[in-house]
Amino acid sequence: MIAYIVQRFLQSVLVMAAVGFVAFSLFAYVGDPITIMLGQDYNETERARLAAQLGLDRPFYVQFFKFAVNAMQGDFGISYRLARPVSAVIRERLPATLELSLVAAILALAVGLPMGVYTGLRRDSWLSRVFLTVSLIGVSLPTFLIGILLILVFAVILGWLPSFGRGQTVMLGWWSTGFLTASGLKALILPSITLCLFQLTLILRLVRSEMLEVLRTDYIKFARARGLRDRAVHFRHALRNTLVPVITIAGLQLGAIIAFAIITETVFQWPGMGLLFIQSVSATDIPVMAAYLCLISFVFVVINFIVDLLYYVVDPRLRIDRGAVGGHG
Amino acid sequence: MTKKWAAVAVVAALAAGLAASAEAKTLRMSVAGDASTMDPHANNAGNTTLILKQIYEPLIDRNQKLEKVPGLALEWSNPEPNTWRFKLRQGVKFHDGSPFTADDVVFSITRALAPTSDFKLYVNGIKEAKKVDDFTVDLITTAPNPIVPDGLPRVHIMSKAWAEKNSVQQPQNFRQKEETFAVRNANGTGPFSLRSREPDSKTVLARNTAWWGWSQQGAGNLTEIVFTPINNDATRFSALMSGEIDFVLDPPVQNLEALKRNPKIKVLEGPENRTLYLAMDQKRDELLYSNVKGKNPFKDVRVRQAVYHAIDAEAIKTRVMRGQSVPTGSMWTQFVNGYSEGNDKRLPLDRDKAKKLLAEAGYPDGFEVTFDCPNNRYINDEQICIAIAGMLAQVGIKATVAAQPFTQFLPKVQRTETSFYLLAWGVPTFDALYTLQALIRSKGEGADGSFNYGNFSNAKIDALIDGVKSELDLNKRRNMMIEALKLHNDEVGNIPIHHQMIPWAMASNVFAHHQAENQLDAKWVKVD
Numbered sequence: 124m125i126a127y128i129v130q131r132f133l134q135s136v137l138v139m140a141a142v143g144f145v146a147f148s149l150f151a152y153v154g155d156p157i158t159i160m161l162g163q164d165y166n167e168t169e170r171a172r173l174a175a176q177l178g179l180d181r182p183f184y185v186q187f188f189k190f191a192v193n194a195m196q197g198d199f200g201i202s203y204r205l206a207r208p209v210s211a212v213i214r215e216r217l218p219a220t221l222e223l224s225l226v227a228a229i230l231a232l233a234v235g236l237p238m239g240v241y242t243g244l245r246r247d248s249w250l251s252r253v254f255l256t257v258s259l260i261g262v263s264l265p266t267f268l269i270g271i272l273l274i275l276v277f278a279v280i281l282g283w284l285p286s287f288g289r290g291q292t293v294m295l296g297w298w299s300t301g302f303l304t305a306s307g308l309k310a311l312i313l314p315s316i317t318l319c320l321f322q323l324t325l326i327l328r329l330v331r332s333e334m335l336e337v338l339r340t341d342y343i344k345f346a347r348a349r350g351l352r353d354r355a356v357h358f359r360h361a362l363r364n365t366l367v368p369v370i371t372i373a374g375l376q377l378g379a380i381i382a383f384a385i386i387t388e389t390v391f392q393w394p395g396m397g398l399l400f401i402q403s404v405s406a407t408d409i410p411v412m413a414a415y416l417c418l419i420s421f422v423f424v425v426i427n428f429i430v431d432l433l434y435y436v437v438d439p440r441l442r443i444d445r446g447a448v449g450g451h452g
Numbered sequence: 453m454t455k456k457w458a459a460v461a462v463v464a465a466l467a468a469g470l471a472a473s474a475e476a477k478t479l480r481m482s483v484a485g486d487a488s489t490m491d492p493h494a495n496n497a498g499n500t501t502l503i504l505k506q507i508y509e510p511l512i513d514r515n516q517k518l519e520k521v522p523g524l525a526l527e528w529s530n531p532e533p534n535t536w537r538f539k540l541r542q543g544v545k546f547h548d549g550s551p552f553t554a555d556d557v558v559f560s561i562t563r564a565l566a567p568t569s570d571f572k573l574y575v576n577g578i579k580e581a582k583k584v585d586d587f588t589v590d591l592i593t594t595a596p597n598p599i600v601p602d603g604l605p606r607v608h609i610m611s612k613a614w615a616e617k618n619s620v621q622q623p624q625n626f627r628q629k630e631e632t633f634a635v636r637n638a639n640g641t642g643p644f645s646l647r648s649r650e651p652d653s654k655t656v657l658a659r660n661t662a663w664w665g666w667s668q669q670g671a672g673n674l675t676e677i678v679f680t681p682i683n684n685d686a687t688r689f690s691a692l693m694s695g696e697i698d699f700v701l702d703p704p705v706q707n708l709e710a711l712k713r714n715p716k717i718k719v720l721e722g723p724e725n726r727t728l729y730l731a732m733d734q735k736r737d738e739l740l741y742s743n744v745k746g747k748n749p750f751k752d753v754r755v756r757q758a759v760y761h762a763i764d765a766e767a768i769k770t771r772v773m774r775g776q777s778v779p780t781g782s783m784w785t786q787f788v789n790g791y792s793e794g795n796d797k798r799l800p801l802d803r804d805k806a807k808k809l810l811a812e813a814g815y816p817d818g819f820e821v822t823f824d825c826p827n828n829r830y831i832n833d834e835q836i837c838i839a840i841a842g843m844l845a846q847v848g849i850k851a852t853v854a855a856q857p858f859t860q861f862l863p864k865v866q867r868t869e870t871s872f873y874l875l876a877w878g879v880p881t882f883d884a885l886y887t888l889q890a891l892i893r894s895k896g897e898g899a900d901g902s903f904n905y906g907n908f909s910n911a912k913i914d915a916l917i918d919g920v921k922s923e924l925d926l927n928k929r930r931n932m933m934i935e936a937l938k939l940h941n942d943e944v945g946n947i948p949i950h951h952q953m954i955p956w957a958m959a960s961n962v963f964a965h966h967q968a969e970n971q972l973d974a975k976w977v978k979v980d
Contacts, residue, residue, distance in 0.1 A: 172567075205651055206489050206624050207631040212651075271686050278694045286690045287682055288653065392682045394653035402485070402652060402683065405828075407859045 131431050135424045142420040143194065146413050147187050177203075190413065199414035204406040209414045213396060218298045219289060220388070220395030224380045226311055227319035231380075232373060235323040239330025243338070244357060254327065261324035266383065270317040270390035277313060285310050287392035318387040322376050329372060333365035374430060378423045477979045478676040479962065481699040481972070482688055486652045486681040491634040492608035493563050493623040496570040498970060501606075502701070503679060506657055506974045507547075508608030508640035511538055511557065512601050516670075516965045516976065518787055518882065520601055524552065524609055524641065525589075533596040533924070540587040544664055546611045547638075547645040554583040559612035559621075561591065568623045573899070574603035574881070598924050602789075602881045614639045643975040644677060655679040657974075665975065672977040692717060692957055698979070699964065701972060703957035705776065705831055711957050722966040723778050724954045725787050726878035728830060729891075730840070730947040732756060732871070735907035739871040741822035744815075750871070750906075754813040756944035760799040761806040762847040763840060765949055772835045777950035783877070783887050783937060785951050787968050790884025790933035795941060798948075806847040818848025824865060824873040827855040831952050837874055840949075865905050876952070877903070880969070884933040885920050892940050893917045908945035 174180045178189065193200065199209035238258075242251040261269075278286035290306030292299040301307030337343060338361055346356045385397035392398065396415055403411040487500040492508050513523035525538040544552040561581035564571045577597040582590045591600060615621050618633035638646040643665060644657035657677040665671060680697070682688040685704035691697040693714060703711055703719070711717050732750035733739055739748050749755045765779035781798040784791060810818060825837035834855040841851040851872065856864070865873050879886050894909040895901035916936040923929040940946070954970050961980040964972060 201631075204488050206491075206494070206635050207651075211631070215650075271690075274687065274690045278696070279690050282694055286694055286696060287687050288680060389684050390687055392653075392680070392684065392687055394650070398683070399652065405485075405859075 127435060128432070131428055135428050138424055139417070139420060140191075143191060143413075143417055144187065146416040147190055148183070194414075194417060199417075200410040202403070202408055202411050204403060204408040204411070209410045212399065212411065213414060213418065214297060215299075216394060216396045216399045218300060219393060220381060220384050220397060222301060223311065223314055223318060223387070223393060223395060224377065224384055226315040227380055227384075228322065228373070228377055230315055231319040231322035231326055231376075234319075235326030236330055236369070238323075239327040240334060240357075240362060242327065243331040243334025246335070258324040258327050261320040266317060266321065266386045267390050269320060270313070270387060273313045273317060274390070284313055286313075289394060314387050314391040314393050317390070318380060318384060321383070322373075322380060325376065326369065326373060330365060330369055333368060334361060337361045337364050371430060371433075375426060378419075378426045381422055382419050476675050477673050478678060479674050479699055479974065479977060479979055480678045480680065480697050481701070482680050482682045482691065482697045483701040484681065484683050484685075484688065487655070489624060489635045490638040490646065490649065491620070491624045491632065492560075492610050492638075492640070493566070493569045493571050494634075496573075496606075499681075502971055503655060503657070504608060504638070504640075505642070505971060506644040506677065507638045507642045507646055508610065509642045510605045510607050511540075511609065512604045514605045514882075516967070516973075518968065520605065523605070524557070528601055530598070530600075534593050536591040536593070536597075536600045537584070538589045538591070540589065541664065542587055544641050545662055546614065546641050547660060548611070548614060550611055550613055552609070552611075552641055553586050554589045556609055556612045557581065557589045558583050559615065560609040561589075561607065563610070563615070563621065563623060564607050566622050570623065571607055574606040576603065576899070595922060596924050598926060598929065599881065599883050599885065602883050606880060608640065611639050644674075647676075652681060663975075670976060672975055674974055674977055674979060677974055692959075695959065698962050699956070699958040699972070699977075701956055701970070703955055705774070705955070708774070708776075708955055708957075716960055717957055718960050720956045720958070720964065720966040721776070721953050723785060723951045723968060724878070724970055725785050725880075725882070725951075725968040726876050727780060727783055727785060727887075727951050728833075728836070728874065728876040728949040729783060730759070730949065731873055731875060731891075731904075731906035731908075732759070732946075733868070733906050734909070734945075739821060740869060741871045743820040749813065749815060749819055749821075752813045753943060754809040755815065756947070757799065758806040758809040758813070758847060759844065759849065760944055760947050761802045761809065762843050762849070763947065763949070764801045764843055765798060766801075767843075768836055768839055769950060772832050772839050773950070773952070776831065776953040776955065778953065779950045780948050781941065783891065783940070783946065783948050784879050784884050785968065788879045788882050788884050788887075790888075790930055790937070792934045792937075795934060795937045799944075803847050810848060815848070818850060820850040820852070821872050822870075823851040823853050824861060824870045825853055825855045826858040826861040826874070829858040829861075830876050831954075833874065836949070840874075868905050868907070870905065873905070874949075875903075884937070885917070888917045888920065888933060888936055892936070892945055906946065908940075908943075910939065910943055910945070913939050913943075913945075 171180070178186060197210055201207065202209050202212055205212055238254050242254050245251050274286045277284045285306070288310060289301045290308075290310035291304040292301050292307055293303045301311060343356060343361060346360050384395060385400060387393065388395045388397035389401050396418070399411060400415045403415070483499060483502065485499045487503045488495045488497065489500060490504065492504055510523045511525040512520050512528065515521045522541070524541050524544065526541050527539045529537050531537055538557070540552075540554060540557065546552060558581040561575060561578065563569065564575045565578065577593050577595065578600065579592045579594045582592060584590055593600060615634075618637070620632050620634040624632045624635060636649050636651070641663075643660055643663045645660045647656040647658045649655045657679070659675045682691060685707070688697070688700055689704055689707045689711070692700050692703070692711070695716070708719060712719050733748065734750050736748055738744070738746055739750070742749070769775060769777045769779055779798060780796055782791060782796040810816065823837060823841055825834060827834040834853070837853045837855060841853050844851045864870060865875070877887055877891055889899045890901070890903040892904065892908065892913060893900045894914050895904060895907065913936050916932050916939070920929055920932045920936070923932060956964065956966060956972075958964060963978040963980070965976050967973065
């Protein structure tokens with residue numbers, strides 16, 4: 124047990140180190156922040172002075188080492204673009220992204236699950252066909268296009284919902300929330316629909332195929348033979364057994380939602396971390412980009428770690444044969 | 453501290469609300485990017501200036517025709533060769549209520565001269581600022597300098613006492629690991645005060661009812677400005693179409709037709725004070741990126757003329773820019789001191805002549821060269837380059853377009869790792885010396901040749917430019933600049949293409965004045 128956890132933990136640390144290294148080395152090639160910071164008129168001495176201030180004149184491995192040591196303490200330096208500590212900037216943007224992701228995840232589950240069950244049970248009804256066709260669109264249309272289309276219909280043509288921003292927010296300590304105002308809730312609708320559509324489709328199709336599979340198994344046949352009502356068979360016996368993989372996937376997808384929020388946030392000018400990242404890319408704001416990538420990969424690593432531990436709890440086989448572990452996660 | 457400011461702002465806003473017969477006139481405006489700081493001397497970028505110029509004021513302002521007019525200084529003179537004397541406006545107060553005096557001017561000019569200042573070029577040549585009395589300041593120059601007033605409209609005046617109290621005596625420095633107070637707070641004398649600021653999402657400015665200039669003719673009626681940056685072109689466009697935004701400084705070019713068709717929206721168009729041009733490596737003995745070995749074709753003036761003759765700037769205007777450009781033969785616009793119509797004549801489009809010139813220069817079959825081009829900096833920049841490459845192909849020059857983001861393009865060009873490139877140059881001082889020095893003069897000290905990455909060099913032109921720097925007779929000085937550009941054009945040192953037009957889009961009830969610096973001056977804006 125302990126050995127398994129330690130092994131998983133060490134793997135996670137290794138992944139984080141690799142991500143940090145890749146992120147940092149990529150940024151050596153994205154452009155020159157000094158050019159952006161100095162503007163048009165400057166001379167070589169000014170350039171050298173700024174490079175020395177930022178530590179950009181030192182060799183790559185020294186820069187990376189310094190970055191890694193500071194990053195472990197949560198210090199990602201100061202944003203070149205905003206002239207503020209990166210950790211403060213990210214903390215400001217975090218609530219917007221998390222609230223949006225949470226709403227999108229709940230929406231995906233709350234809508235995708237019933238739709239999946241329905242299409243699994245009533246395979247040939249016209250409504251199932253509509254659901255499946257619509258879900259095909261959800262998978263195949265790029266997020267930004269869906270966002271723009273929603274804006275066009277609901278903001279420009281109908282004028283019902285705002286096309287950008289978070290509306291009025293309320294501060295709860297350092298956490299800014301849009302849940303407590305009417306304009307904040309209204310502003311959530313279009314971005315969360317845009318963001319959830321892909322995951323919703325995924326859950327719908329997953330639940331449907333699991334349901335179809337489970338319904339073919341012997342114990343369902345046996346349950347029917349016992350004369351149980353459809354309701355009991357479908358929901359107590361079938362649905363329950365489909366939920367284990369669904370919950371695993373939904374959990375893993377939470378990380379994906381947070382990461383995919385980049386595009387949705389850009390389209391809706393949602394002031395979260397994804398938008399911050401895009402703005403930082405155009406200004407070659409290396410500290411923010413590095414911090415964002417590390418944070419996102421940290422989220423993924425943590426979720427994966429938890430899922431691995433859950434497997435261990437759920438699946439007794441893992442406790443005997445550690446060799447099989449390599450196949451997961 | 454912040455709470456107190458908020459209180460001051462709220463009181464000011466309430467007063468403003470009452471003054472405007474209890475009717476709020478809010479302008480909700482948007483551009484693609486946000487200001488990076490509220491520090492008046494730390495970041496010389498358009499997005500930053502757009503907000504700061506509503507809050508802070510310079511000694512000398514520019515009116516709607518871009519002429520110099522009194523700002524915080526009522527009059528200025530040049531009593532001795534090395535001294536410029538400024539008589540200051542009396543009775544002006546900062547937004548925190550403290551009075552404006554000569555100390556603030558001395559402090560601000562000194563701050564703009566500091567090593568971490570991004571505004572040094574506008575106070576170039578000034579050695580120090582001296583207080584004469586409470587409302588008189590002398591600026592001492594290192595040498596006689598007739599254009600000191602031309603840089604000052606970009607230098608904002610801040611409160612000395614406020615800066616000292618909040619320890620922001622120096623412009624913000626990237627070495628400091630802490631955010632300075634001036635990054636998110638501001639205290640100017642201008643027509644609007646900063647009410648709240650959330651970087652990248654929302655900045656609110658409130659009317660400063662105590663501002664001295666509201667009684668001027670043509671003054672606007674805004675009580676509040678809500679500034680929301682929206683990066684995504686389509687979203688910014690949608691927000692304007694749906695009426696959630698009243699004013700967009702940079703509407704996407706591809707949406708202009710749709711905006712013009714919408715009766716609730718109007719589009720103002722005007723030329724920007726910026727010129728796109730082509731530059732060629734004229735120094736190396738062999739081009740870095742070409743199939744010609746052992747010699748550099750661009751060293752031959754006939755080749756440079758051939759390139760010029762091959763370019764159809766009118767076609768670029770109609771096909772690529774959809775009419776949104778002014779083709780030019782000049783390296784600066786008509787707004788700039790030193791402009792002349794004589795220099796604004798392009799070499800005519802003449803492909804036969806271009807081929808003949810190439811043949812005479814020893815390249816009857818043309819040659820190949822890589823053409824470096826930014827793809828996210830100017831309006832349609834990459835398409836312009838592709839069009840030019842097509843035009844050059846017709847006379848036998850095979851230019852391969854290497855389009856790249858500006859953050860990669862510029863460092864490459866600055867290392868002079870280029871043979872042929874497209875760049876644009878604006879003139880914030882409205883004086884042609886700025887362009888002559890940076891783009892045309894040979895590399896030297898300071899600003900001399902600082903952006904002349906093609907290394908064009910001509911001793912006679914250099915001598916003229918150096919003469920301009922110290923010439924005090926303004927007429928003679930202007931003629932020298934015109935002469936220098938004429939010589940440059942004869943030599944085809946660089947090839948100007950056009951000045952880009954910049955459209956502004958706004959709701960039809962907004963009345964604003966288009967400005968070639970691409971800066972909205974909210975004090976003139978009216979909302980019905």
